[in-house]
Amino acid sequence: MNQAVDPKVDGLIRFRMDLSYEGSDFAGWAKQPGLKTIQGTLLDALELIFGKTVDDFAMRVAGRTDAGVHAEAQVIHLDLSVGQLKRLGRSDNVPAKLNSLLPREIRIKTFEKAPKDFDARFAASFRRYKYTIADSVSGWNPLFSRTRLWVTYELDTKAMQLAANELLGLHDFAAFSKPKANATAIRELKLLKISRNKSLGNVIEIELKADAFAHNMVRSIVGALVKVGAGKATPKDVAKALKSKHRGHGFKVVGPEGLSLVEVGYPANKDMAKQRAKARNMRSLGD
Amino acid sequence: MNQAVDPKVDGLIRFRMDLSYEGSDFAGWAKQPGLKTIQGTLLDALELIFGKTVDDFAMRVAGRTDAGVHAEAQVIHLDLSVGQLKRLGRSDNVPAKLNSLLPREIRIKTFEKAPKDFDARFAASFRRYKYTIADSVSGWNPLFSRTRLWVTYELDTKAMQLAANELLGLHDFAAFSKPKANATAIRELKLLKISRNKSLGNVIEIELKADAFAHNMVRSIVGALVKVGAGKATPKDVAKALKSKHRGHGFKVVGPEGLSLVEVGYPANKDMAKQRAKARNMRSLGD
Numbered sequence: 265m266n267q268a269v270d271p272k273v274d275g276l277i278r279f280r281m282d283l284s285y286e287g288s289d290f291a292g293w294a295k296q297p298g299l300k301t302i303q304g305t306l307l308d309a310l311e312l313i314f315g316k317t318v319d320d321f322a323m324r325v326a327g328r329t330d331a332g333v334h335a336e337a338q339v340i341h342l343d344l345s346v347g348q349l350k351r352l353g354r355s356d357n358v359p360a361k362l363n364s365l366l367p368r369e370i371r372i373k374t375f376e377k378a379p380k381d382f383d384a385r386f387a388a389s390f391r392r393y394k395y396t397i398a399d400s401v402s403g404w405n406p407l408f409s410r411t412r413l414w415v416t417y418e419l420d421t422k423a424m425q426l427a428a429n430e431l432l433g434l435h436d437f438a439a440f441s442k443p444k445a446n447a448t449a450i451r452e453l454k455l456l457k458i459s460r461n462k463s464l465g466n467v468i469e470i471e472l473k474a475d476a477f478a479h480n481m482v483r484s485i486v487g488a489l490v491k492v493g494a495g496k497a498t499p500k501d502v503a504k505a506l507k508s509k510h511r512g513h514g515f516k517v518v519g520p521e522g523l524s525l526v527e528v529g530y531p532a533n534k535d536m537a538k539q540r541a542k543a544r545n546m547r548s549l550g551d
Numbered sequence: 552m553n554q555a556v557d558p559k560v561d562g563l564i565r566f567r568m569d570l571s572y573e574g575s576d577f578a579g580w581a582k583q584p585g586l587k588t589i590q591g592t593l594l595d596a597l598e599l600i601f602g603k604t605v606d607d608f609a610m611r612v613a614g615r616t617d618a619g620v621h622a623e624a625q626v627i628h629l630d631l632s633v634g635q636l637k638r639l640g641r642s643d644n645v646p647a648k649l650n651s652l653l654p655r656e657i658r659i660k661t662f663e664k665a666p667k668d669f670d671a672r673f674a675a676s677f678r679r680y681k682y683t684i685a686d687s688v689s690g691w692n693p694l695f696s697r698t699r700l701w702v703t704y705e706l707d708t709k710a711m712q713l714a715a716n717e718l719l720g721l722h723d724f725a726a727f728s729k730p731k732a733n734a735t736a737i738r739e740l741k742l743l744k745i746s747r748n749k750s751l752g753n754v755i756e757i758e759l760k761a762d763a764f765a766h767n768m769v770r771s772i773v774g775a776l777v778k779v780g781a782g783k784a785t786p787k788d789v790a791k792a793l794k795s796k797h798r799g800h801g802f803k804v805v806g807p808e809g810l811s812l813v814e815v816g817y818p819a820n821k822d823m824a825k826q827r828a829k830a831r832n833m834r835s836l837g838d
Contacts, residue, residue: 286693334694360703368696406573407621407698407811409655416647463750524694 276322276343280378281358284336285370288410288521292331293338295320302329302370309365313358314348324385326528327393330480332520334411339528341384381537382530386544390454391477392527395470395486395518399493402466412467413486413522419468419493421458427492427499428456428470431485431506438509440485441478449478458489468493473527476543480517488515563609563630567665568645571623572657575697575808579618580625582607589616589657596652600645601635611672613815614680617767619807621698626815628671668823671815673830677741678764679814682757682773682805686780689753699754700773700809706755706780708745714779714786715743715757718772718793725796727772728765736765745776755780760814763830767804775802 283306291299295307307320314321321342329335355361358375366372381387396412398404399419404412431440437449455473460466470489472482488505491497497515505513531539570593578586582594594607601608608629616622642648645662653659668674683699685691686706691699718727724736742760747753757776759769775792778784784802792800818826 284693286696336692336694363691368701369693371691371693371696373690403660404650404658405623406571406656406658407623409573410697411694414655 276345277349278341278343278378278382279375280382280384281340281342281375282373283338283340283371284373285334285338286410287329287332287334287369289369290331292333293325293327293329302335305366305370306362309362310342312365313361314344314351324383326384326388327391327477327525329523329525330520334524336524336526337528338525339384339388339530341378341382379533379536381533381540383536383540384528387530387536387540388476388528388543389531389539390473390475390527390529391525392455392471392473392529393477393482394524394526395472395482396522396524397468397470397486397490398465399468402460402464402468405465408467410521411524413490413518415490415494417494419490420495421460421468421493423495423499424458424468424470424489424493427489427497427502428458430499430503432456435506436509437478437481437485437506439505439507439511439513440481440488440515442480443511444479447478449481451476451478451481456485471526482523483517483520484515486522487518488513490518491515563632564636565628565630565665565669566662567669567671568627568629568662569660570625570627570658571660572621572625573697574616574619574621574656576656577618579620580612580614580616589622592653592657593649596649597629599652600648601631601638611670613671613675614678614764614812616810616812617807620810620812622812624814625812626671626675626817628665628669666820666823668820668827669817670823670827674817674823674827675763675815675830676818676826677760677762677814677816678812679742679758679760679816680764680769681811681813682759682769682809683811684755684757684773684777684809685752686755689747689751689755692752695754697808698811700777700805702777702781704781706777707782708747708755708780710782710786711745711755711757711776711780714776714784714789715745717786717790719743722793723796724765724768724772724793726792726794726798726800727768727775727802729767730798731766734765736768738763738765738768743772758813769810770804770807771802773809774805775800777805778802 285302291301293302295301295304323340323342326339359372362372398412399415401418404414432453434452437451441449451474453474455471457471459469461469470486488502572589578588580589582588582591610627610629613626646659649659685699686702688705691701719740721739724738728736738761740761742758744758746756748756757773775789
């Protein structure tokens with residue numbers, strides 16, 4: 265990963281960009297040769313405006329979403345030199361410029377100078393994700409087929425909430441994440457709420473908030489909750505799996521279509537440096 | 552179009568099917584050689600279950616949606632012989648069978664014997680459409696990019712409602728529809744309501760209800776309302792255009808992406824024959 269650049273040293277200015285995307289047709293966030301990704305598509309547009317770069321504008325992202333995952337509130341930072349900024353000319357509406365170059369699936373919301381010590385990834389204090397499921401109660405509305413998991417049976421949201429409660433708090437989520445070298449899966453799950461959204465035809469929304477999420481953690485947890493909701497596992501089974509710290513529990517990882525990053529939180533500006541140092545030291549954060 | 556078949560004569564049984572679809576990637580409802588259409592895709596699935604037909608099961612649809620238009624509550628009828636029905640075997644869950652054969656963009660909701668004198672098209676007493684617009688107030692959420700019109704400015708919904716009121720009632724909508732040989736554009740617009748949907752991020756929803764709609768009528772009306780909402784035309788201009796009965800008014804037809812058929816109404820069973828005769832005699836109904 266790129267190191268943060270100190271504006272005092274080389275005249276670079278850090279910007280915060282907020283964006284959203286519908287990830288169905290993309291191979292995830294991270295740039296990959298030969299594949300259509302969100303970052304790759306965004307970099308192409310940025311280079312049309314600011315010129316070619318060798319370091320991808322030192323871009324870093326709050327949540328590195330997987331293939332097919334969406335984001336309604338993604339945050340990134342990028343570093344620009346005075347020379348690059350001059351290429352904007354008099355039209356300094358960067359979101360409008362980028363949106364005219366990007367496909368409809370990616371929309372830039374804001375672009376502004378970042379506060380001191382801002383880092384989209386390491387200064388984030390929490391991530392909030394939402395996973396949406398249409399079951400036999402809500403029915404399947406094809407107008408939302410790209411952003412919801414469809415199951416054919418009815419899910420018992422009360423049982424799901426009981427299982428969810430077993431996962432709340434600070435745990436090693438190794439049983440519910442993809443192993444990664446030199447990284448732990450210790451995370452603090454601050455919120456895990458299951459509800460039906462009446463204004464959206466009673467679809468089930470699973471809201472998850474944590475300091476950060478290990479790789480595949482959201483979809484692994486949702487997979488376990490769906491099995492409980494279907495009556496094929498109990499909240500106790502979920503608690504037992506968590507304690508095992510192993511993935512041999514038989515719960516499946518659900519698909520990416522229902523998942524969306526809906527919020528990234530940052531501390532007050534004065535605490536930015538502290539949060540950044542804490543996250544960097546603690547662990548290699550996933551999405 | 553196919554004539555309705557009398558079950559007493561040839562043993563056919565009429566079925567009503569309710570379905571929904573996301574039309575972005577389809578060339579409209581009606582079957583067309585070489586093109587991917589909703590009806591064509593549905594007929595392929597039906598023939599896998601009931602066998603090949605020469606008359607497309609005498610299928611008729613309530614709203615013949617154009618390319619790119621969606622339907623959350625479409626209604627069709629089709630006529631099946633006892634021989635065709637026998638092919639179902641013991642599994643008579645036709646919606647589940649069809650849904651397993653169809654792409655996610657098309658979902659069958661119900662399939663049941665139609666009441667006497669039912670005709671999906673001619674017995675319908677009203678159609679209700681919804682057109683959704685994301686303006687600068689609501690912002691653009693790419694998770695809904697396929698089902699909303701995007702405009703870059705703010706729309707004044709109060710001005711739009713004033714213009715809408717000029718169109719309510721029984722009129723010749725020739726100025727707001729595509730001309731069709733041997734057909735009038737006289738329709739009764741029973742509802743035309745503009746509102747912001749707070750639970751969907753303040754997007755603008757335009758709800759239209761009429762006995763039937765002439766071709767392109769919804770999108771022509773919405774085009775006029777958008778121009779008024781943008782401050783580039785007045786409600787009086789819209790009233791004047793309607794009275795002119797000509798399309799030289801400079802209002803544009805908006806794209807299909809924001810449009811969805813959301814309800815089709817039918818009379819009580821005892822009035823079905825009456826409604827059917829009335830609609831057939833009055834005019835050739837569009838969508």
